[in-house]
Amino acid sequence: MKISFVTTNKGKFAEIGEMMRSRGHEPVHLPIAYPEMQADSLEMVVIQGMEWLRKRYTTSILVDDSGLFIDALKGFPGVYSAHAYKTLRCDGILRLMKGIEDRSARFECVLGFEEPGGDLHIFKGVSKGIISESEQGAKGFGFDPIFIPEGYTQTFAELDMAVKNRISHRGRAFQKFFEFMEERSKG
Amino acid sequence: MKISFVTTNKGKFAEIGEMMRSRGHEPVHLPIAYPEMQADSLEMVVIQGMEWLRKRYTTSILVDDSGLFIDALKGFPGVYSAHAYKTLRCDGILRLMKGIEDRSARFECVLGFEEPGGDLHIFKGVSKGIISESEQGAKGFGFDPIFIPEGYTQTFAELDMAVKNRISHRGRAFQKFFEFMEERSKG
Numbered sequence: 001m002k003i004s005f006v007t008t009n010k011g012k013f014a015e016i017g018e019m020m021r022s023r024g025h026e027p028v029h030l031p032i033a034y035p036e037m038q039a040d041s042l043e044m045v046v047i048q049g050m051e052w053l054r055k056r057y058t059t060s061i062l063v064d065d066s067g068l069f070i071d072a073l074k075g076f077p078g079v080y081s082a083h084a085y086k087t088l089r090c091d092g093i094l095r096l097m098k099g100i101e102d103r104s105a106r107f108e109c110v111l112g113f114e115e116p117g118g119d120l121h122i123f124k125g126v127s128k129g130i131i132s133e134s135e136q137g138a139k140g141f142g143f144d145p146i147f148i149p150e151g152y153t154q155t156f157a158e159l160d161m162a163v164k165n166r167i168s169h170r171g172r173a174f175q176k177f178f179e180f181m182e183e184r185s186k187g
Numbered sequence: 188m189k190i191s192f193v194t195t196n197k198g199k200f201a202e203i204g205e206m207m208r209s210r211g212h213e214p215v216h217l218p219i220a221y222p223e224m225q226a227d228s229l230e231m232v233v234i235q236g237m238e239w240l241r242k243r244y245t246t247s248i249l250v251d252d253s254g255l256f257i258d259a260l261k262g263f264p265g266v267y268s269a270h271a272y273k274t275l276r277c278d279g280i281l282r283l284m285k286g287i288e289d290r291s292a293r294f295e296c297v298l299g300f301e302e303p304g305g306d307l308h309i310f311k312g313v314s315k316g317i318i319s320e321s322e323q324g325a326k327g328f329g330f331d332p333i334f335i336p337e338g339y340t341q342t343f344a345e346l347d348m349a350v351k352n353r354i355s356h357r358g359r360a361f362q363k364f365f366e367f368m369e370e371r372s373k374g
Binding site: 038045073075078079083086087 | 235271
């Protein structure tokens with residue numbers, strides 16, 4: 001099935017492109033910057049973004065919003081992770097976390113999916129872990145080099161994409177999306 | 188003239204209330220959280236917020252969005268200053284700026300004003316200065332304790348409100364607004 005994936009982030013499209021093709025979907029890159037809200041949750045951003053998109057596009061649309069939430073920083077950078085990455089990079093987060101013992105954090109990904117005239121479906125994936133002491137690895141994108149997922153000793157940027165896709169916030173959200181699509185195609 | 192000032196920030200309303208009354212206006216506090224966009228500029232946030240507000244209110248409306256833009260941090264926290272303050276506080280900014288020589292920064296304030304059925308008017312005020320080495324003072328709100336305006340040795344949080352209102356980003360935007368209102372009342 002042809003699905004337009006809305007993102008201006010090439011790294012993100014490369015990652016989800018592989019996941020979608022492996023499950024028989026045909027991802028089409030729609031590099032549109034839809035208006036994103038300042039909100040407390042990724043869900044709000046996705047719901048409002050979808051409202052804007054559905055007036056303009058007549059294809060099936062998949063939107064992803066994701067963020068890194070650090071406990072010791074009261075959830076910073078959270079919904080504003082893209083801006084924090086652009087301005088502070090990984091190094092800025094490490095400076096904020098210097099000397100802080102509680103390094104627990106989580107990546108969240110919220111997918112919004114809607115077919116023309118259909119309902120909006122939301123799928124959420126969470127990956128818990130810790131902020132590393134230094135930048136490690138060069139794979140992936142964004143804050144991947146400073147996030148070590150639970151049960152691992154390497155950062156997202158050191159893990160192979162196939163491993164990352166299995167355990168990441170985005171991978172988990174997509175697993176829910178794929179299950180939904182497969183369940184539906186049976187019915 | 189009665190003007191509804193839209194903000195959920197009490198410190199902000201206290202500050203502008205004094206300014207408006209001193210110029211013969213009657214500020215009414217409208218503590219509404221209008222939807223704010225993720226955007227590169229305060230202007231975009233205000234323009235979009237006004238679009239939402241004008242559908243819902245029939246009074247004259249004044250909206251303020253402001254932010255602290257730090258040169259060495261590529262403009263961080265900028266449009267997202269409220270979230271950065273809520274999560275990182277002044278201390279987080281000082282940690283990010285530790286050891287950084289170029290401490291130049293600016294506060295920006297953008298006011299949007301619209302009367303029922305009228306045009307949208309935008310007034311911008313900028314206050315240049317530097318990020319201090321430590322938190323100083325207890326007046327004002329937000330990042331005031333770490334911002335030293337050009338030509339001064341004290342932070343915004345150490346200056347009297349009357350002084351701050353004369354030189355601050357918000358004060359400057361309001362001066363433009365008051366001039367506009369007075370010019371118009373003559374014509």
